[in-house]
Amino acid sequence: MPNKRVTLADVARRAGLSTAAASMILNGRTDTRLSAEAHARVNDAAAELGYRPNVAARGLRTRKTLTIGFISDVVATTRFASGLIQGALDAARKAGHVLLVLETGGDPARESEAIAAVLDRQVDGIIFGVMRARELFVPDIPQATNVVMLNASNKKHPVSVLPDELSGGRAAVALLADAGHRNGIALIGHNEEVEKNLFRSATVGQRIAGIRAEMAERGLRFAAEESCWDWEPHHGYDVTRALLKDRGDIRALLCMNDRLAFGAYQALADHGLSVPHDVSVVSFDNDELASYLRPGLTTVALPHEAMGRSSVELLLDHDRRPGHHLIPMPVIERGSILPPAG
Amino acid sequence: MPNKRVTLADVARRAGLSTAAASMILNGRTDTRLSAEAHARVNDAAAELGYRPNVAARGLRTRKTLTIGFISDVVATTRFASGLIQGALDAARKAGHVLLVLETGGDPARESEAIAAVLDRQVDGIIFGVMRARELFVPDIPQATNVVMLNASNKKHPVSVLPDELSGGRAAVALLADAGHRNGIALIGHNEEVEKNLFRSATVGQRIAGIRAEMAERGLRFAAEESCWDWEPHHGYDVTRALLKDRGDIRALLCMNDRLAFGAYQALADHGLSVPHDVSVVSFDNDELASYLRPGLTTVALPHEAMGRSSVELLLDHDRRPGHHLIPMPVIERGSILPPAG
DNA sequence: ACCGCTTGCTAAACCCTTTTAGCAAGGCCA
DNA sequence: TGGCCTTGCTAAAAGGGTTTAGCAAGCGGT
Incomplete structure (x- = not known):
């Protein structure tokens, strides 16, 4: 409410000390030799006046602006x-x-x-x-x-x-494998361009590397790898739809992100397939979307x-x-x- | 790259003038009587040194921090x-x-x-x-x-x-009415608590007021009003599912927001009803969700x-x-x- | 009586910029 | 020659804090 801001000088004046003393005391300096009495007076004055330091002014001197x-x-x-x-x-x-x-x-x-x-x-x-x-x-x-x-x-x-994408990629595979999936696992959204082009996305390369490493260690192979250029829901829909048209043996989808999985859900529903009874789905990111789907989407979260x-x-x-x-x-x-x- | 920041004093020195002169010139002051020559020297110096004013220091004096x-x-x-x-x-x-x-x-x-x-x-x-x-x-x-x-x-x-919710509410009704809907319109998500409790959401009250005003002016009435406590997808799902169980005459859903509509889509699909052929849906917010749905959801956007x-x-x-x-x-x-x- | 140390505090510089007040020099007029 | 007005510029204060250097007083020791 008061229109004028309280300054250090105000505090010092009320405490009957110099601004130098007030400054040191309020900053809690211990190398200062100021009396306990002085400490008390300054602290009281600051509290009574509701003093707040001006960060900009302080930063001018200290080169720290918080x-x-x-x-x-x-x-x-x-x-x-x-x-x-x-x-x-x-x-x-x-x-x-x-x-x-x-x-x-x-x-x-x-x-x-x-x-x-x-x-x-x-x-x-x-x-x-x-x-x-x-x-x-x-x-x-x-x-x-x-x-x-x-x-x-x-x-x-x-x-x-x-994000630790390498471990994340492994974890996604582990989820399916630990549930018992060995055959009929499709990879949705693998993209060779992305996989190689480190500039565009260094970590997506790691994600795939983790997936492939874990698959290999467990002696598993993908039944299909559907690639697509981008990872929006309609890409997931299109790719999954095409996949299901050809193949009746798909039992699990490993989607590169949740938006792809979202599209995949729609395509699975179109084919009369139920998640997770007919087909399991796992993906990445933990997009808010993942919790909206029914059933909820199991996903390896980006720890933003x-x-x-x-x-x-x-x-x-x-x-x-x-x-x-x-x-x-x-x-x-x-x-x-x-x-x-x- | 240079480790020390260039200050106004540096500029002034290089221009062979005082910091006062440099300051006035760089601030483009016209009431200053400084020579064209001085202007040129200061501007050149500033450009050559790559001078940038220290906003904090300036703010100390001007009380403007941008x-x-x-x-x-x-x-x-x-x-x-x-x-x-x-x-x-x-x-x-x-x-x-x-x-x-x-x-x-x-x-x-x-x-x-x-x-x-x-x-x-x-x-x-x-x-x-x-x-x-x-x-x-x-x-x-x-x-x-x-x-x-x-x-x-x-x-x-x-x-x-x-947001101009009153007009927005009217617009949503107009969309359905202009498409020819007169009967079988259900309101999903109306909530009496919210409608009355202005503290919780002043504008949602306006949204409903707009809806009701437009309905009244066009001589329309809702075939059903399903209220729910909150507006998450699963609420939309539950409410719509219950509604469809009872009623076969629903031809349009006016949902209070897109997340409700998202749940409603799922419930409609469960009932074998197609959007928009069997049931039209309109809602509010233009949540990103709205563009992911199939078919895309027509919505009255919050102009965030x-x-x-x-x-x-x-x-x-x-x-x-x-x-x-x-x-x-x-x-x-x-x-x-x-x-x-x- | 003088020296030196400690204690408790302050004056003043400094950070960088803006702004006010006013100086010095030159020209004009009387 | 003196007085006044411009012109073109600068010194210095101000803004709010931190920090360095050092002063003054008191005390103990010799």
Whole structure:
């Protein structure tokens, strides 16, 4: 309500001390020799006046603004990865920091703009997030700047947070195999382009690698591999529909993501096949969609929230080590897997 | 790359002038009497050194930080309303501003914390956003602070941005009526509690009011009104399933939101009814879900992006007027409405 | 009486920018 | 020659905090 903000000078005046004394006391410095009496007077004055330090002014001197720049292509505003920002916001809050969120839409000009905008505001560090994990190009940044890559990697900025897709891929296979599936497993959404093109998505390569490694170790082979260019529901629908037309032996679908699985559900229903009694389905991401389906879709989750949290913690961790910090992908069991019938 | 940031003093030195001169020239002041020669020297120096002003230091003097606090319950991190933040981010960027995004989860303690955090950073104004439009309680804020309520309203802060639900409700009815539906229209998701309890959701009341007004004006009546407590897919499923068991005359479903409609689709499929040939469906929100369904769901969209944009524009508009700024809800036509069969 | 140490505190510089007040030099007029 | 007005610029304060250097007083020891 009061219109004028309380300043440190106000506190010092009321305590009958200098601003220097007030500053040191409020910052809890122990190397200060100020009397217990002085401590009490300053603390009381600050409390009575409701003093709050001006972070900008303090930052001018200390070069710490308790503010982190969070620059992403489309993370904040798409549902796919909003967990990233949620985790980051929460971790930042717990550390007394705040996030300056900017979006670039992936446009290099806007990326440069965004970097300039956060540097102009003296942020303590920058997190670069992307929706689909990939190698991200980043315009030049002053060397002293702390940078963490979130769901991305970059040679110049070696600290990155990524999902542990290799283990995740293995886990998906394990779910089917442990339920007893050995034959009639189809892979939906494998895409050779993606598998090879590391730039587009480094981690999807790992996902597939994990799948293939686990299949091999268990002595299993896919009955079919349906590839498609993109991973939207209608792709899953089309591909699954075509598959079912040809083959009567399909007992399980391993879908590369939940949106494909969503389309696959529709195609299975069209064919009069029931999930999970006729066909089991497992996929990846734990998209919100997965919980809407009936039966609920069992999926290997992208740990977005944990990743976002880690990115902030790493940024603030003074002696963090470079490298890829892999976050485990938890298995979310719902109702889409059953042992094969008959 | 250079490790030390270029300051105004550097620019002034290189131009052979005082920082005062440099400051005035770079700020484009016209009341200054500085020579054309001086202008050229300063501008050149700034360009050569790549000078960027320190926003925090400037803000200390000018009390403008080009930064807006965006405080929400769960807006940024849920898919439902992420358009709000997307629009706000974009409008802010275009105005040379930046958003400090904080989330409170609706917890009053965290709301107070969040307000303190942004005020400590001297933001130019605060936008309070909520996921479900409602009357929002806001802890005390210094009077001089600019505040805009986004998807919410509040007596103490009279500038708010809301969807035009009254017109939206009318539009949904008009879609069915214009397609020829007069009988067998069921309302799915009406909820008396919500309809009356303005605190929980002021705008849903408007949505229903619009629906009822348009029905009345066209001389139509609902064949059934199924209410449910919440609006998740399984509620839509349960309610629709129960409805179809009793009644064979249902030709159209007006669902209060897309998630209900999603559940209704599943129930219709269970009953062997086809959308839109047997039953037309229309709903609200334009959730991403709506485009995934087959056939695509015709819906009256929540204009989240436009709302977010407006909130920033209003905040920065120096002579904005108090009151509710209503943003039109566009009709998104997909394939879920057809004239009634037979 | 003088030296040196400790204790408890403050003055002043500093961070970077904006803004106010005013100086110095030149021209014009009387 | 003096007074006044422009012109073109700068010194310095201000904004709110942190930090360094150092002052003053009190005390113990010689």
